[in-house]
Amino acid sequence: MKRHVLLILAMVMSIVGASAQVHLGVTGYAQQLSLNGDSPDDQTITSGLGYGAGVSAGYFVTSDIQLTLGVTYDVRNNTVSNVLPLTDSLEAIGDFSLTSFAIPVGVRIYGGSQTWYFSSGITFRLHNDAQVVVLDPDTTMSVSNAFVQLEGSLYLGFGYMFRLGDVRLIPELRYEQGLTNLLNGEPLASLPPAAVMRSSGFSFRFFAEYAFGGGL
Amino acid sequence: MRQLLLLGIAILLATPAFANETDSSDLASPGPILGGHLFQPLGGMPGPFIRTVSQVTVGGGTTLNLELPIITIGDRIVVAPKGSLAIVSMQAFHEQRIKDWLSVYGGFRLVGRLGTNVTSLLSQGVNTATSFNLGWKVRVIETRKFLGTLSLDLTNGTVATVDVDQWIAGVIDSSAVVSENPLVQTKPVLITGLTARGAYAFNETFGLSTFIAGLYGEAIVRGGNAAIYFDGGIALNADLRPTTDVPVAIAGGIVYRQTPSVDDATSGSSVTTGSLRIGYSGTQHFAFGFQINAQYGDVGGEKQAFFVGGALDMRFYY
DSSP states (O other), rough: OHHHHHHHHHHHHHHHOSSSSSEEEEEEEEEEEEEEEETTTTTEEEEEEEEEEEEEEEEEETTEEEEEEEEEEEEEEEEEEEOOHSSOOEEEEEEEEEEEEEEEEEEEEEETTTEEEEEEEEEEEEEEEEEETTTTTTTTEOOOGBSSSEEEEEEEEEEEEETTTTTTEEEEEEEEEESSOOBBBSSTTTTTOOOOOOEEEEEEEEEEEEEEGGGO | HHHHHHHHHHHHHHHHHHHTTTTTTHHHSSSSSEEEEEEETTTTTTTOOOEEEEEEEEEEEEEEEOOOOOOOETTEEEEEOSSSSEEEEEEEEEEEETTTTTEEEEEEEEEEEEEEEEEHHHOOOOOEEEEEEEEEEEEEEEESSSEEEEEEEEEEEEEEEEEHHHHHHHHHHHHHTTTTSEEEEEEEEEEEEEEEEEEEEEEEEEEEEEEEEEEEOOSTTTTTTOOEEEEEEEEEEEEEEHHHOEEEEEEEEEEEEEOSSSSSOOOOOEEEEEEEEEEEOOSSSSSEEEEEEEEEEEEEEEEEEEEEEEEEEEEEOO
């Protein structure tokens, strides 16, 4: 295992060393992703502020097309007006939190001056945990079984690249639309058959990347 | 809804930034011009041009000589519906050119269909569909007279149906109003697809545009499987300005669309629309036109209806 990791690192470093088109960096973001689709009549789900952080990488295929890849720890928060259908045991207002490891794979396409860009791609999320937290009474419940393990969503956004020497500072606004159903089968009796719930919304992201070789 | 508004604002804020970065040669032609011919857009027909454009379309219609399926409970005919159906539709759309070979777009559409009197309302209920569409369009081939583009579309919608007929049957079957038999049924639907679009300019006066699409989408009826659907259309348009100096353009076309059925989980439905548009062609910075649509579509029970309607279509090219 350790040998494989070292081998991958060596390959990455050799590519980085050989190319002036590679960016590596860190990213952090705030997001407001809601859950849309079927919910019971007596339940409303309101999107709350989520967040995420991780590493990002980019590779310029041409001077205006950059392939991007990232790995982030991702948290989505929603407030649920009545958690009873979710927990099957408690009627109260709860905070629903879905944590995942997100892998966004995409492309940035830059305008003429290579500052403004449009981005698009797919984000894969491996769900780690789904929890409902109720304040009164103080209770935390895992509802992971109600949700699928893997989720796919499509994103598009636009951003601006500031160049400070070899460092690139990049704010980006991104819209995301879930492609896959989050619900695992028919978890709730109060939902219709073949219930569907998807995630969609906005995130504001900030990337700090190092341009190897002082490239683009 | 709030998210859609925010997305719209975000796109509009980005428009000037990208517009400033396009080549000066592109800016000379903001409108859909090919081979010297200014193409008139036809509502319902996806255009092949990669442009920055905002569009608003509002329309409505009604049925002619409508025959509706008879409502029966057991062997008894309960209602033999007469009357007509009304349709309203609204659409807002924005396409943003990123490069001269790539654009992205997003749109919001609302369509409602309802019976205009008691018996047609009983038979057809009320169907509303709201959808949010995202897409990416890429130029594949361009010559002096021909343009071919390919687009990837994603449509996320919600279909709400009030099926009075089915609801009454459910109430009679269970002898009660139960939650398993709701009067209003809503269903989220996701559809994705690939569309090939083309335009050919014969000369300054005449042009032809066409599209063909393959879509894969979820069923509208609960329990139905996702299926593949095909759309296609062709339109001919004539700009009178080069020959008569009158800034009027006429476009006519026919569009065939397959869609998931709203009342049968195992089958699709199809709609054929013929359209005629008269528009102003005095500028390439905006297109303003009135469009008459005649539509032939399924209304259930192996019955079909003929709809006639009109729409106002406005597009602004940046």
